[in-house]
Structures are given as structure tokens and as C-alpha cells.
Amino acid sequence: MTGPTVRKGGFSVRVDVRATLVCAGLLLVASGVSVVLVGTGDYRIAPLDVLRTLAGHGTAGQRFVVRDLRLPRVAVALLIGSALGMAGAAFQTVSRNPLGSPDVIGFGQGSAAGALTVIVLLKGPAWQVSAGAVAGGLLTGLAVFLLARREGAHGYRLVLVGIGASAVLSAVNSYLLVKADFVDVARAVVWLTGSLDGRDWNQVWPLLGACTALMPVLLAQGRALRMTEMGEDTARALGVRVERVRVTVVLAAVLLTAAATAAAGPIAFVALTAPQLARRLTRSPGVCLLPSALMGAALLATADLCAQHATGSGGLPVGVATGVLGGAYLLWLLVAERRAGRI
Numbered sequence: 001m002t003g004p005t006v007r008k009g010g011f012s013v014r015v016d017v018r019a020t021l022v023c024a025g026l027l028l029v030a031s032g033v034s035v036v037l038v039g040t041g042d043y044r045i046a047p048l049d050v051l052r053t054l055a056g057h058g059t060a061g062q063r064f065v066v067r068d069l070r071l072p073r074v075a076v077a078l079l080i081g082s083a084l085g086m087a088g089a090a091f092q093t094v095s096r097n098p099l100g101s102p103d104v105i106g107f108g109q110g111s112a113a114g115a116l117t118v119i120v121l122l123k124g125p126a127w128q129v130s131a132g133a134v135a136g137g138l139l140t141g142l143a144v145f146l147l148a149r150r151e152g153a154h155g156y157r158l159v160l161v162g163i164g165a166s167a168v169l170s171a172v173n174s175y176l177l178v179k180a181d182f183v184d185v186a187r188a189v190v191w192l193t194g195s196l197d198g199r200d201w202n203q204v205w206p207l208l209g210a211c212t213a214l215m216p217v218l219l220a221q222g223r224a225l226r227m228t229e230m231g232e233d234t235a236r237a238l239g240v241r242v243e244r245v246r247v248t249v250v251l252a253a254v255l256l257t258a259a260a261t262a263a264a265g266p267i268a269f270v271a272l273t274a275p276q277l278a279r280r281l282t283r284s285p286g287v288c289l290l291p292s293a294l295m296g297a298a299l300l301a302t303a304d305l306c307a308q309h310a311t312g313s314g315g316l317p318v319g320v321a322t323g324v325l326g327g328a329y330l331l332w333l334l335v336a337e338r339r340a341g342r343i
Contacts, residue, residue: 018282022291026298029298030301037301037305039070040309041065045066072201073197076204076207076264078300080263081270081293082211082297084102086215086218086292086296087254088102089278090249090250090253092276093228095158104163105158105163107162107257108266109165110138110140111258111262111266112136112266114134115130119184120188133262134255138258141257142254145158173192192265194267194319194322196317214259218253229287272326272329272330277299281295303318306321
């Protein structure tokens, strides 16, 4: 449902009413779940009390629990979900394939390999683990892109190369775990599960900086990405520098994925499911970067809320919840693609 066109000077933007409404709805869902999530825990706080505390009221105990303990965790969840959702939409657009998400084509495994190298071989502290995850994800993204680059890194070539890289990196990660001692294995397994436990403001600020720097880069390439979906020859005829756009998008998406993985470990399937769900809600045939980011934030916050209520003694790591839900969605997607004759 396309709405009016807003013009100012030589600049014009066509407003998609349905996409705007979907974005507003997802923002409300993410905000509402976040308020409930902040109040969830051994020390329960009612949603209205959470809002009053965030507004500067509430008791000293409530302010400590909300602002110092739980708000950073929720902020990390929203930022990771947004980053993975937008990165997944970018990869799926570049590859023209619904399976072209970072966790399927190996970038998550690359980040895990970088982190495990620091944990097992270098015995590094937490900040070095995060740096290793970013470096591993970036190197994996570069390698996959270069190996799939012949005649353009898109389609099933990118997905197949990425799946192969993921298999190799999984073997490397398994080897590192086998060679590690008990303490390092326990530390690595906690990181590999993908958990928001213990997240604080030290994880929020670097992740917020990465999202602030990289998301506008992807959004700025939205128009060029829509043109490339019409075909590379058509896009070039319209003045789009296809190869530069592709490199920019892949680099920004890889860095977003690596930053998200560094903050909380590899959280599976958010990058796969969020863009597809956003596209179905907006009914948009093209790029859905902003709706995908908001869908990712809502999905991860909801998954964390479900994980905290899944067991009576504590909660599950959020990576377990997203893995179960995302795995079911992946099976459904594969069946749908097979029936459509695309695989």
C-alpha cells in the first residue's frame, strides 16, 4: 500500500503506508516487551513501576535493579536484534536468496572461531575475546565474498561457499574445544551458547557505536539495492555502481554481525527469520532494511522473555530459545523453497 510522495526541493520520498504502520507496530511491540523484560526476575517490578523508575521516580532499590542490572541487558538485546535483522536483510538482498543470512553462510562461525582462538590459545580477557570475534567475522566475510565473487557474489554461489566455510570453521571450533582445558571449555561453551546474562553498559556502548555508524550506511544503499534487484545491467544503466554497492553492503553487514556476536556470542537464526517475517508483514517485494531491524529487536527481546520463563530455576540462554524457534523456521523455509522449485 503506497502512500503519498513527499517532495522538498529536488528530493522526493514515496511513503509506503503499510511499511510505516508495520514499523510503528514493531516498535511498540519491542518497547512493550522491553518494559516487561526489565521487570522480570527474582525481584519483580510491575510495568508501571518500571516506567516510573525510568522516568526518574521509584525507590532506590528499583532504580538500582532497573538502571544498573536489567536495562543494559535489554538494551544489548534490542541492539543485537536490530543489527542481526538489518544485516540479514542486506545479505539476503545481495545473495537474492532467503537462506543468505550470516549464521547460515558462516560469518557467525567465523566470529566464534576468532573468539575461541583468544579463549583457548591466548587466554585473553573479555575485551580480547570481543576483538577476536570481530576479527574472525570480518576475515570470514572477506574470504567468502572473494571466493564467491566470480561474476558477482550473489545467488546460490554465495550461500554454497558460505555453507562450506561454515563447515570448515565448525571443525576448527570443535578442534579448539577438544584441545582446551576444562576451565577454558566451560568459558567457551557459555560464550558459544549465546547469552545475555551479565551484560552491562560496557557491552552497550561499543555496540551502540557500531549500530550508529553502520546502519545509516546500509540505509543509504537501500535505493541502489532496490535497483540491483532489477538486474545488474539495468542497475548500471541507471547509474548504479553495482560492485561498489555490493562491497559496501557486505562490509557493513559483516561488521554489524561481528559486533553483535562479540557482545553476546553467536545468537542463531535472528538474521535468518527477521527479514523474512518483515517482508511478509510489509508485503514488500524489495529491500526491507528498517522493518527487518525492528523485527529483529522485537524477536530477540521476546525470545529472551520466553527463555527467562522457560524453566523454574533461572532461565535458558537466549541462544537456546532462538535456536529452537529458528531451526523450526529454517525447516519450513527449506520445504517452501523446495516446493517452489528453487532448491
